[in-house]
Amino acid sequence: MIENIKQHINEVKVYTSDNISDIEQFRIKFLSKKGGIVTNLFKEFRNIPAKDKKEYGQVLNKLKLSVEEKVSNLKSALKTADTGKKDFDLSLPGDSIEVGSRHPISIVRNEIIEIFNRLGFSIAEGPEIEDDWHNFSALNFPKEHPARDMQDTFFVETNPDILLRTHTSNGQVRVMENKQPPIRIIVPGRVFRNEAISARAHCIFHQVEGLFIEENVSFADLKQTLLYFAKEFFGEETKIRLRPSYFPFTEPSAEMDISCTLCNGKGCNVCKYTGWLEILGCGMVDPNVLESSNIDSEKYTGFAFGMGIERIAMLKFGIKDLRMYFENDVRFLKQIQ
Numbered sequence: 230m231i232e233n234i235k236q237h238i239n240e241v242k243v244y245t246s247d248n249i250s251d252i253e254q255f256r257i258k259f260l261s262k263k264g265g266i267v268t269n270l271f272k273e274f275r276n277i278p279a280k281d282k283k284e285y286g287q288v289l290n291k292l293k294l295s296v297e298e299k300v301s302n303l304k305s306a307l308k309t310a311d312t313g314k315k316d317f318d319l320s321l322p323g324d325s326i327e328v329g330s331r332h333p334i335s336i337v338r339n340e341i342i343e344i345f346n347r348l349g350f351s352i353a354e355g356p357e358i359e360d361d362w363h364n365f366s367a368l369n370f371p372k373e374h375p376a377r378d379m380q381d382t383f384f385v386e387t388n389p390d391i392l393l394r395t396h397t398s399n400g401q402v403r404v405m406e407n408k409q410p411p412i413r414i415i416v417p418g419r420v421f422r423n424e425a426i427s428a429r430a431h432c433i434f435h436q437v438e439g440l441f442i443e444e445n446v447s448f449a450d451l452k453q454t455l456l457y458f459a460k461e462f463f464g465e466e467t468k469i470r471l472r473p474s475y476f477p478f479t480e481p482s483a484e485m486d487i488s489c490t491l492c493n494g495k496g497c498n499v500c501k502y503t504g505w506l507e508i509l510g511c512g513m514v515d516p517n518v519l520e521s522s523n524i525d526s527e528k529y530t531g532f533a534f535g536m537g538i539e540r541i542a543m544l545k546f547g548i549k550d551l552r553m554y555f556e557n558d559v560r561f562l563k564q565i566q
């Protein structure tokens with residue numbers, strides 16, 4: 230008897246069909262209340278000797294379960310095949326692959342590069358992982374300068390000589406140590422500072438550095454170059470003003486404001502009713518910086534400037550929160566093209 234049931238189990242195991250009425254016949258053959266194999270075998274139960282009852286019951290239950298499972302598996306396989314067939318309409322247009330858009334930072338960076346290219350500036354690069362010399366010392370940062378403090382700088386492991394560059398000014402040094410003037414370069418790139426992340430600050434951001442060294446370069450050249458940039462980038466009516474400032478690597482140093490792009494200088498909440506927006510730092514390259522890279526400061530002079538791309542993109546596109554640049558939400562990215 231038990232052997233007989235085991236044979237049925239094997240029969241169920243190998244059974245297959247993709248025809249719904251065959252599957253139903255198969256179910257009836259085993260499970261029908263009237264004359265089904267399993268039903269009949271259950272009826273036999275009372276004739277089984279007591280000592281075999283346990284094993285008989287177990288094997289028979291197994292048969293019943295395996296039939297039920299087989300039927301339900303075959304039926305659900307049929308269902309998926311069915312719906313598959315219905316959905317498959319060759320005449321339907323395919324799913325389109327979404328086309329991405331450029332990130333606002335890339336758009337602004339490319340536009341800045343283009344403008345300075347027109348003035349003869351070529352692109353240079355410096356490494357993101359930098360040493361103290363190229364990021365600080367060669368740029369005339371005194372040893373005790375607060376920007377070297379752990380507050381601002383990310384050091385790589387425990388070596389205080391290796392750090393993530395805090396500005397793209399390292400590109401100046403990299404170029405000057407390899408090339409004698411005339412030098413006319415811009416250095417776009419990513420920089421890192423140990424800042425708490427907020428709407429107005431981030432620990433990763435982007436800058437474009439500029440450097441022009443030649444004989445007889447004057448502050449007037451700096452001013453004219455930056456005025457050209459401001460008009461090209463923000464519009465012909467844009468005005469600039471330079472305010473005295475301090476950077477270790479330039480003397481004299483200045484910060485440049487542009488007339489507010491929103492109110493045209495009349496005063497609004499973006500420019501805090503001053504009519505002006507600060508966009509970059511600049512100045513005449515300090516002779517110490519030239520000498521550090523073996524450029525004769527008696528013969529050559531130059532100017533440099535550095536601007537934050539996020540800040541400029543904010544002004545251009547009216548973006549209010551720096552963090553949006555890094556979230557990469559396509560709804561945000563798509564608005565700006």
Ligand code: DAH
Nearest residue numbers: 396479510511512533534535
């Ligand atoms: N490196 C400066 C910063 O990160 C920006 C800067 C200011 C660059 C003046 C310059 C410059 O080349 O002349 O804040």
